[in-house]
Amino acid sequence: MQVVGTQVVPEMGGKLGFTVEFVGDGGEVVSxxxxxxxxxxxxxxxxxxxxxxxxxxxxxxxxxxxxxxGPTARLSARAAGDRNAIEEQLDEGLEGTFPASDPVSATGSTISRGPAKH
Incomplete structure (x- = not known):
């Protein structure tokens, strides 16, 4: 496998640690x-x-x-089809991006023209 990319993903904003993903030229991912x-x-x-x-x-x-x-090999949540683990990882990722994941608030303003003419 030839590594063509590396990604560092913070867990809970980095408080819990980091996941490092090595991406191979054939689409393999080692985390x-x-x-x-x-x-x-x-x-x-x-x-x-x-x-x-x-x-x-x-x-x-x-x-x-x-x-x-020593360490034992296990399938990733995606490869194992573990929906609960996938949802948990998604929630952690979303929490790590807070408040950037909040929607943009839109406010309107009005400009007064002065007193109304009768």
Whole structure:
């Protein structure tokens, strides 16, 4: 897979962490979710490098070691068809864009012409 794009998505405005998505030339998407700690050490500037380090660790792990206590692979919510998880992710994304997601308020004004003539 040749990476053609990278996207950093904040979870709850970055408070919970960030999801880094690596997009491949064949349309593949690999997502790495980085949870933030109390010190808020994960930010939009270092998220890509941290995600790369996680992927390198996973690639270096022994293949076929099913009984390890390390990370396990799972399908994304979209691939698994988990509508509840998809809705939850959508809600988190919308909350992260608040107040930019609010509709524009339109107000009208009137200009007075002065006293009416009888």
């Amino acid at each position: 790495v979710l980085l949870r933030n700690d109390e010190a808020q050490s994960v930010n939009s500037r270092n998220a890509v490098e941290l995600a790369k380090a996680v992927m390198l660790e996973m690639a270096a792990a022994e293949a076929g070691d099913v009984n390890s206590d």
